[in-house]
Amino acid sequence: xxxxxxxxxxxxxxxxxxxxxxxxxxxxxxxxxxxxxxxxxxxxxxxxxxxxxxxxxxxxxxxxxxxxxxxxxxxxxxxxxxxxxxxxxxxxxxxxxxxxxxxxxxxxxxxxxxxxxxxxxxxxxxxxxxxxxxxxxxxxxxxxxxxxxxxxxxxxxxxxxxxxxxxxxxxxxxxxxxxxxxxxxxxxxxxxxxxxxx
Numbered sequence: 725x726x727x728x729x730x731x732x733x734x735x736x737x738x739x740x741x742x743x744x745x746x747x748x749x750x751x752x753x754x755x756x757x758x759x760x761x762x763x764x765x766x767x768x769x770x771x772x773x774x775x776x777x778x779x780x781x782x783x784x785x786x787x788x789x790x791x792x793x794x795x796x797x798x799x800x801x802x803x804x805x806x807x808x809x810x811x812x813x814x815x816x817x818x819x820x821x822x823x824x825x826x827x828x829x830x831x832x833x834x835x836x837x838x839x840x841x842x843x844x845x846x847x848x849x850x851x852x853x854x855x856x857x858x859x860x861x862x863x864x865x866x867x868x869x870x871x872x873x874x875x876x877x878x879x880x881x882x883x884x885x886x887x888x889x890x891x892x893x894x895x896x897x898x899x900x901x902x903x904x905x906x907x908x909x910x911x912x913x914x915x916x917x918x919x920x921x922x
Contacts, residue, residue: 725870725871725873725881725882725883725884725885725887726881726882726884726915727873727875727879727880727881727882728748728749728879728880728881728882728915728916729876729878729879730876730877730878730879730880731878733746733747733748733763733878733916734746734747734916743764743765743766743767743768744764744765744767745762745763745764746762746763746764746916747760747761747762747916748761748762748763748860748862748880748915748916749761749858749860749880749882749913749914749915749916750913750914750916751858751902751911751912751913751914752911752912753832753835753909753910753911753912754910756832756835757778757830757832758831758832758835758836758904758911759829759830759831759832759835759836759838759858759902760828760829760830760831761827761828761829761860761880761900762827762828763785763825763826763827763828763878764825764826764828765823765824765825766790766817766819766823766824766825766826767823768819768823769816769817769818769819770816770817771814771815771816771817772792772813772815772816772817774811774812774814775811775812775830776811776812777811777812777832777834778810778811778812778830778831778832778833779808779809779810779811779830779831779832779833779838780808780809780810780811780828780829780830781806781807781808781828781829781830781838781839781840782801782806782807782808782809782826782827782828783801783804783805783806783807783826783827783828783840783842783898784801784802784803784804784805784824784825784826785803785804785825785826785827785862785864785878785898786803786824786825786826787803787821787824788803788819788820788821788822788823788824789801789802789803789820789821789824790817790818790819790820790824791817791818791820792807792809792815792816792817792818793815793816793817793818794809794813794814794815794816795813795814801817801826804842804864804896804898805842806840806841806842806898811830827840827862827898829900829902831902834905835904835905835906835909835911836857836902836903836904836905836911837902837903837905838900838901838902838903839900839901840898840899840900841898841899841901842864842896842897842898842899843889843891843896843897843898843899844891844895844896845866845868845891845892845893845894845895845896846891846892846893846895847889847890847891847895848888848889848890848891849888849889849890849891849899850886850887850888850889851870851883851886851887851888851889851899852883852886853883853884853885853886854901854902854903854904855907856903856904856907857901857902857903857904858882858900858901858902858913859882859883859899859900859901859902860880860881860882860883860899860900861875861880861881861883861889861897861898861899861900862878862879862880862897862898862900863875863876863877863878863879863880863895863896863897864877864896864897864898865877865894865895865896866891866892866894866895866896867892867895868889868890868891868892868895868897869889869890870883870887870888870889870890871887871888875897882915
């Protein structure tokens with residue numbers, strides 16, 4: 725099991741000044757991105773960057789949400805509720821209650837499929853890494869215990885086998901699963917943090 729503590733994440737300012745990204749992990753298939761996991765601070769209303777060819781699952785992990793406007797209407801991105809949409813979709817974010825932080829899983833649907841599930845305590849659960857893929861836990865609140873390790877808000881743990889998870893009352897976390905579609909493809913995986921922001 726690999727644990728990336730929240731305080732080890734590296735701030736990367738957006739070019740437009742509208743926020744900050746903190747990379748957590750990524751995987752590549754050849755020269756292409758297979759998937760990427762990151763946290764972002766959104767400081768103000770604004771357009772999302774285009775990630776053509778990628779699927780995106782966004783989860784607001786702070787206390788306030790936002791409305792995501794797109795050409796066919798709008799949808800809410802409320803705290804702790806994952807929303808999935810195409811990376812090339814033209815999206816304009818309107819903050820509901822001020823600056824927020826969100827977690828983004830982006831992946832190439834021709835290489836893998838991804839899911840993000842919110843877990844609430846009290847709960848005893850077993851986290852299982854797929855035979856071809858990756859599984860991570862991102863803590864939203866409280867102090868969950870994964871195996872023998874205590875985790876805190878903003879921490880991310882990647883499991884390499886079956887690991888018991890215990891969520892107490894008031895604990896919450898996101899379970900992130902990536903499954904590779906072709907087990908014959910070589911996918912290189914790396915975790916960020918410290919002086920390695922990718």
